Amino acid sequence: MRRCPSLAVATLLLCAGCSTTSTKAAPEPSVDQGSVVKAAVAATSKGPARIDQTIEITGGGAGGTITVTGGIDFAGDKATLGVDFPQGGISHVDEVFAGKQAYVRGASGVDNDTWAVTPRDTAEAHYLLRAPLNDPKHVLRQISAMHHVSKEGDEEVTGARTVHYRGMLDHDTLTLRMAKETREKVNQTRGLLGSDLPAYADAWVDQQGRVVQTRMSMDLTAGRVTVTTTLSDLGKPIQVSVPPADDAVPATGFTGILTG
Template sequence: MGGGTVFGGTCGDKGVKAGIPGARHRFRAKIYRPFRAPPRAVPIPRRAHAPRPLPLRRRPLALHRLLRRSGPDRDSGERAKKAVDHGAAVRAAIERTSASSARVDERIELRSADSPTTYVFAIAGAFDLAGDRGRLTVELEDSGMDPVEEVFVGDTVYVRGSRAVDEGKWASADRSEALTRYFLRAPLNDPEYLLRQMKAMRQVSNEGKEQVNDATAVHYRGTIDHATATLRMTTETKRGLEDMREKLGDDVPVYADVWVDDEGRAVQARLSYFGGMKAMTTMTLSDFGTPVKAEAPSAGQVVPVTAGEDVLLA
């Protein structure tokens, strides 16, 4: 409009070109007598790189596309995709670890909501994760209790030092049927139970590189759901967690952390909960490929028991 198409007198120009004397002036006087002619607008040159404004009717669609490219839905989708990819990396690392043997060092820290005392269980030994065989020593720190020795052979766990049998005897329990009375503690201190829980991690994120066993490892963090957290738990303990879950209106928040080394193996795993009470289990794996000696004691030394009554056996 600033180019004079209407107010610049195009019709008058035609009269001049047609040879009509005073045509421009007569036209302007006739057209503009009731008004003051506005000043001629000077067109502002458009910058060559400036985008043309979108017609109004197209802007909602363009805005929708922009939100799809960079809005919260897009960001959430990217985060979800990354979480799925990291979860796959964790599962692959646990599978790789489970195909070997390793030295196991585990620390379990438990504190109830109404007590200032934290109980610490220390577990150490060697375990053939692929062959379901291992030998562990379990100790409750600062308790004055003697440690117990566990031997895993297939689906049977033999325990020496259990209060459930006479001195010098080995208690035996079915590994797959044993239950735990403690939150985030494996039945019979079974290291494969913890790895099974870690494989169910969800919402996994990459937290960067850290040092584990004096070597660099990638730290992955996620959560586990209620069913995984209460896996093979006694009815009494599970009932307490169900009550807590009902009060929260959601799953009890349990964090799961796994550290993966440069060879793609899970070298450390941790489950933790902090919310009035404290429960944290940390298992470190090292010396992969280490030989494992785990033989069942003679039948005359074995007394079958129901696992779960001894504090050192969970």
């Protein structure tokens, strides 16, 4: 069985004694723009898109960048993703979502050429700001729930004119579908801080009212995590090859930094 290295990056934001750094608070909006972001998420969720995501982790004397690339059909409930972490003991994982099933190849405990299958809706996140099995639908769900949303201004993203919105993620949204052990550590840190952990969320909405980029970030004394997801080719069909059922072995879940 292959294992990821015991990186501080895997747990740097889960230490019980963390304290916040002096980050700038999100501006208090005169008008909450959350409804605009919700509408943009709903519009984006009607069709397919290309996914390019970077997960940047720094602190604790270690760091690294995970990338997730592929395509998803939000309405069709299917996706194909490649997850890469060059610094890890496991450097690549393949993932396919098809309806209620999630297929993973290359994860710890599974042979490189074998697909493992697990129910998509029971997969859990084991790290802060990570989606279960890197599911892009989970990211949009969290972005849709951001609160204290302010309009930051007009910006260009991958050549498109967009409006930038910024807000916060509350505790329930931050811990959505989080594994019990990780949730308990987050709860403990929250209790020590006396407030929700400082989880920021950003969304860039194009002129067609669709989300074309999101960012979630958290900066603590122990380190920083930033997850940036870019959506492109919106509306362009994607091709997903679902592994044959006879070739997939059942799995109860996955752990490891590549699978969230």
